Amino acid sequence: MKxxxxxxxxxxxxxxxIRLTAALLGKPLTRIAYDILxxxxxxxxxxxxxxxxxxxxxxxxxxxxxxxxxxxxxxxAEGSALIPGDAFGRADMLRWMFFEQYNHEPNVAxxxxxxxxxxxxxxxxxxxxxxxxxxxxxxxALALMEEHLAGHGWFVGGxxxxxDIALYAYTHVCEAGGFxxxxxxxxxxxxxxxxxxxxxxxxx
Amino acid sequence: MKxxxxxxxxxxxxxxxIRLTAALLGKPLTRIAYDILxxxxxxxxxxxxxxxxxxxxxxxxxxxxxxxxxxxxxxxAEGSALIPGDAFGRADMLRWMFFEQYNHEPNVAxxxxxxxxxxxxxxxxxxxxxxxxxxxxxxxALALMEEHLAGHGWFVGGxxxxxDIALYAYTHVCEAGGFxxxxxxxxxxxxxxxxxxxxxxxxx
Numbered sequence: 001m002k003x004x005x006x007x008x009x010x011x012x013x014x015x016x017x018i019r020l021t022a023a024l025l026g027k028p029l030t031r032i033a034y035d036i037l038x039x040x041x042x043x044x045x046x047x048x049x050x051x052x053x054x055x056x057x058x059x060x061x062x063x064x065x066x067x068x069x070x071x072x073x074x075x076x077a078e079g080s081a082l083i084p085g086d087a088f089g090r091a092d093m094l095r096w097m098f099f100e101q102y103n104h105e106p107n108v109a110x111x112x113x114x115x116x117x118x119x120x121x122x123x124x125x126x127x128x129x130x131x132x133x134x135x136x137x138x139x140x141a142l143a144l145m146e147e148h149l150a151g152h153g154w155f156v157g158g159x160x161x162x163x164d165i166a167l168y169a170y171t172h173v174c175e176a177g178g179f180x181x182x183x184x185x186x187x188x189x190x191x192x193x194x195x196x197x198x199x200x201x202x203x204x
Numbered sequence: 205m206k207x208x209x210x211x212x213x214x215x216x217x218x219x220x221x222i223r224l225t226a227a228l229l230g231k232p233l234t235r236i237a238y239d240i241l242x243x244x245x246x247x248x249x250x251x252x253x254x255x256x257x258x259x260x261x262x263x264x265x266x267x268x269x270x271x272x273x274x275x276x277x278x279x280x281a282e283g284s285a286l287i288p289g290d291a292f293g294r295a296d297m298l299r300w301m302f303f304e305q306y307n308h309e310p311n312v313a314x315x316x317x318x319x320x321x322x323x324x325x326x327x328x329x330x331x332x333x334x335x336x337x338x339x340x341x342x343x344x345a346l347a348l349m350e351e352h353l354a355g356h357g358w359f360v361g362g363x364x365x366x367x368d369i370a371l372y373a374y375t376h377v378c379e380a381g382g383f384x385x386x387x388x389x390x391x392x393x394x395x396x397x398x399x400x401x402x403x404x405x406x407x408x
Contacts (some may be wrong), residue, residue: 002206053303055347066295068302075295091279094298099273100259116230129333144257 002062004076005030009052010204011117012036013068013109013169020165021073023078037117041128050131069143069169070097073162081130082165094164099141107138109170111177126196135178147188153193160197168194173203188197207268208280209234215321216240216355217373218273219261224369225277227405229284241321251358270283273373274301279364286369288361297360300367304344311342313374315381339382346378346388353390357397363402373396377407 004022007027008015025187034056035127042054051067058074066072077083080183081092084090114123145167145189148155155163172191176183188198194200208226210233212219226233238244238260239315246258255262255271262269263276270276281287288294315338318327349371354358359367376395385392398404 009291053307054350061292066292066299068299068306070302071295071299074298075291078291078294087279087282088265088270089269090282091275094278095270095272095275098302098305099275101302102272102310103257106310107308126333131328133330147256177305 002064003030004028005060006072007032007033007034007056007058009034009036009041009056012056013112013173013203014105016203017100017169018057018059018072018076019171020169021076021082021162023170024082024160024165024197024199025076026199027076033123037155045127070128070166072139073097073165078160081159082162084161089121089157089161093161093163095106096155097128098167099144100163103137104141104167105170107134107141108174108177108179110134111138111179112170112173113177115178116176137176138174138179142171142179145171146184149190155189160194164194169203206268207234208232209236209264210234210276211238211260211262212265212279213238213240213260213305214235216260217316217377217407218309220407221369222261222263222276222280222371224373224405225280225286225366228286228364228369228401228403229280230403231280232338243407254255274305274366274370276386277369278338281366285363286366288365293365297365297367300359301370303348304370307341308345308349308371310376311338311345312381312383313376314338315342316374316377319382320380326352342381342383345389346375346383349375350388358392364398368394368398373407 004020004027006015008031010033019029020060036056040046041051041056044058047054050065053067055067057069057072058067059075061075066075085092111131114120154160155167171187208231210219210222213233214237222374223233240260245255245260251258253267259271259273260270261276262275262277265279273288288297315335317322318331358364359371372395375391
């Protein structure tokens with residue numbers, strides 16, 4: 001595999017997913033940090049050379065650039081046990097990863113960013129209007145995870161896959177967005193299983 | 205492959221993606237329709253038997269259920285030319301599919317749903333507050349597609365992949381959400397290429 005460079009903001013859970021995947025696989029990553037609060041991913045150089053969408057993370061493999069955290073995790077993990085060996089299992093893993101980006105991240109991650117990183121006093125009126133909706137959406141996502149994990153050790157099959165890594169990243173820090181992990185006991189036990197994996201690295 | 209059943213609402217672009225993928229591959233699908241405006245995907249029976257997340261589409265393969273439109277497309281297309289043969293290409297295809305669910309669908313599809321299906325007069329105050337933000341987000345997503353398609357015939361590689369199908373579904377009906385396709389000439393040419401594919405089926 002080509003030299004791997006992660007363009008990241010260390011406070012981003014989306015970036016942490018990629019670091020955690022690489023760590024579990026024992027693949028070295030070079031890290032280049034940007035501060036999204038200072039607009040460092042919206043500069044002309046970043047937009048032209050790294051990601052026209054102005055977002056991190058971007059995984060660089062040699063001279064090619066791959067935006068979108070879950071796509072980068074897929075690239076790192078192809079051919080490994082982090083992706084199920086059967087066709088339905090692979091699709092079911094992607095199902096949870098799309099759920100993560102559609103139902104979980106826009107609620108759970110956004111409230112953490114707004115309330116713990118930007119700060120409630122600095123939010124726009126339009127952002128403040130959305131807090132209640134994002135609270136309800138995030139609680140619904142966590143409740144769906146709880147229901148699934150009450151009967152399963154992992155999201156897909158009998159061992160850790162990228163679905164677990166994708167959902168772990170913002171779930172394990174969700175209390176910074178005002179969610180209460182104590183309401184989700186099966187989720188808490190699963191978080192412990194993830195953090196006990198060989199090669200696990202914590203978020204910065 | 206097992207018998208395939210699509211649990212869908214025919215007005216949903218997410219459901220159409222799966223129908224279009226199956227049609228391009230020549231795979232027959234049985235269709236079961238639900239009316240989301242009547243809450244037919246939130247009944248106890250639907251939540252217990254089809255999808256605990258209360259959403260369509262769900263692809264049923266034999267007795268197993270697969271929610272999330274892009275995961276269902278992946279399941280149908282594994283081993284076909286709709287998924288690139290090289291590792292970076294596969295990840296890059298997923299990159300555009302995650303972009304579709306994160307940056308495109310919540311803006312472009314939601315405004316179509318709100319303005320053309322629910323109707324602006326029936327929106328809540330909180331929904332009306334979000335129209336301007338979703339307009340800007342949708343225009344940014346379409347502009348990013350335009351920039352890419354100005355230099356490429358397809359999103360990944362030299363032929364149609366699931367990335368094109370995923371992005372086609374809501375882009376080709378985006379004017380129902382108040383977006384102006386005429387502002388995006390490369391997108392318009394790409395839409396014509398998709399609709400000229402052998403086996404193409406239109407949205408209902």
